[in-house]
Amino acid sequence: MSTEEKPEAPMYVYESTVHCANILLCLNEQRKQDVLCDVTVLVEGREIRAHRAVLAACSQYFSLLLRSQTENEPVINLPQKITEKGFTPLLQFAYTAKLLLNRDNIQDVMCCAEFLGMHNLEDSCFRFLQAQMKSEADGMQTSQNPPSPQSLVQNHHDNGLEDANVQPNDSKPPLPGSRLHPETEQLKVTTNLHQSDQAPAFDLPRYPKYRKYHQVLAKHNTTTSSHSSTSSLHGSLQDTVTSSDAQGLNLSKVKAEPASGEECVPLDLSKLEQDGLVGGKGSEMEMEMEFEGRQLSSTPIELAVSKRSPVCLRSLVKKEVTSSDHCLTADLQLTSRTSPLQEPQVAPNDFQKDYQAFVGGLGVTASKTAEKLTDGMSLKSLSFERICSQESERESDRRSVIFSSQAPYHLAAPAHSYPGESCLGQETPDDLWAGSSQSFPCSQALSPTSVSQEPTLPYRRRPKSSCPVPIKMCPRSSRAESHIRTSSSCSSYSYAEDGSGGSPSSLPQFELSTSPCSTMARCLALEHQEHSMSGPPKIKCEKSYDTNSSDESESFSDGDSESFPTKEHTQEVKLPFSIDQITELPRNDFQLMIKMYTLTSDQLDFIHNMRRRSKNRVAAQRCRKRKLDCIQNLEHEIHKLVCERQKLLTERSQLKICMGELWENFSFLSQEVCREEQLSPGQSQSLYNLHPDPVSPGPDPRISPNPTSIDITLTSHNNVVSSPGLNDCQAIVEPPHSHLRVDREAVPPQDTVTSERSEPSHMGSSSVTTDFCLEMTEKCTTEELPERN
DNA sequence: GGTGCTTGTCATCCC
């Protein structure tokens, strides 16, 4: 596949199969020639030749090192901590976007990757691809307008595969520089995820049951966040691994590892079963790109599917340690199998050889890809086979996508799961249909695991609704339905009424309610087709009344016979799907599912009633929870307000004390000033001129220039401050309601009250201070008045 | 048997 031999071949064909580092190589042939094979890396004394640009681009370590290194220093001696076992796969990954991991090298690879700064290997690869496609689309827009990855993904969605999770995580346009160091952005996203997924701190409700409900809800949210939050991947995965220890490595759980995790690489699950090469789809992708230039039809889907199966390296290590004996081989599915480097156990020499051949003969191996296309099984097929090995292979592609997209939702549900049902792979074909709700994404949300986990709780257990039971339908009879619910059976469709685990609102069905179900509907369709071929297994979905059936019938005949026709008492509704499907499918999928079957009006009524009740049940639970939250919030607000009021009251009392002291001081100072005024009238005049009233500048001619004294008396609420010189001058302040009387004129004293009240702005030098006092007093009184009232 | 709590359901409104 040497590009030298195929100069006309688009460069992106080559780069599309390699790691993002090679984006540097694809710019032009000249530059590529400049950077090829110019560095020798010494790993444990062994020489490994590599491209300077590749090294620099794929590793922060090399990037920094080579930046300062001259062309005359073609040898890089890696530290001892970098082993050949760990470095070789990484270098191979840099060229092929294929990371081969096994139990022997994974630790070394992780150490090397961490040391070299090769984070987000998968992400960088996806970004590379997207950037490539985007740039390519931009370049060819005038001639061909090739579909961008986003549009392809959109088309993919429009085609019905609207799995929200089946998306490349780099749907955003790549940022400049994000190709080489995408971890910055990814870390940001991770942080946001972590923040947004933080389980809120729940205030425990007062009521015991609600408290229990909230506790479980909080626990669930924590669990969910741990699953959705990258930073807590390890812990959650540990739980997962622990739970799956009994069954070995749970592939579905592995597949459901969040894709946004740092230091995560996608895992080709097929490697768990066959330690050989896969990536047929990747080859297919490459071949399409190579042979048809911009034919990317299947690429985004493959991208999406492969993105659905990432697994964290650390998680892999844990799995390796705990349960897995398989050789794990990470495969981005974006690479071809062209390079012989991709043998799982790559000897260093082989690698050198291969990678030199890779340099010189990249194009040569391309033809081999086509030959190998049919050999390898894609991630889709294999994972699907792993998950649903009983399914026929005639629709393996499509359905593998479906089930691959499904699988994570089993993980997305809280760590608890049905014992023995957590792995789809364990399902029998019958389970797949009759128990389809078990494999149903949302059904996990309603799994009565909490019941099983809390066996002491005397709640009504919810039988496996996925196994439809006979249901007596009493259409349009609320009473009857109420009996159905409250009877011993309660049952076939009621949740575990512990208010917690079985509470739909407390479980992640809302998080899962969108996309997976559409695929599930497709599954249903497929299942339906299958079962149509072998005879529709008309499942009797009939609500049983268990031991109280006689009582129930009595109750019907006693009190409820008026509310519905008698003939409906014993009417049985046979439904071809489970209760979970009725209640949990999204609207479109639900309608789609209904249209698949020919249902009678009774069946439709029953289905719609059940669905409505289910929805309303959940809504009621949410509503009550909200109500309780509101009450709690209000109580909290009240508590805060009471505390604040206490604080304000204390502050006000302190202010009163301060005000009293201020008045005393002011009065005393006024006395002093008045005495001095009496001694030196001229100074008083100058004082007036220096401190004019801000409202009426300049001394009022009617005011005597020589006030003898100012007597301020605060008469409000017994805070009376009298000056010792009442006889000399009077400045009476009555703070309440602006009853302020300031008399600075000793002569004539008889005018003081009226004149000052009518013209408060003519208070001269003391007016400023008096205004302040007035203001403060008014503030005090106005604050106190409402309290008195 | 009365009471309080919890939960499911219905009716209704609204989007």
Add this chain to the structure above:
DNA sequence: TTGGGATGACAAGCA
């Protein structure tokens, strides 16, 4: 028009 969410009211089970 239909579906669904929100919510008050009611009924039943349970301790």
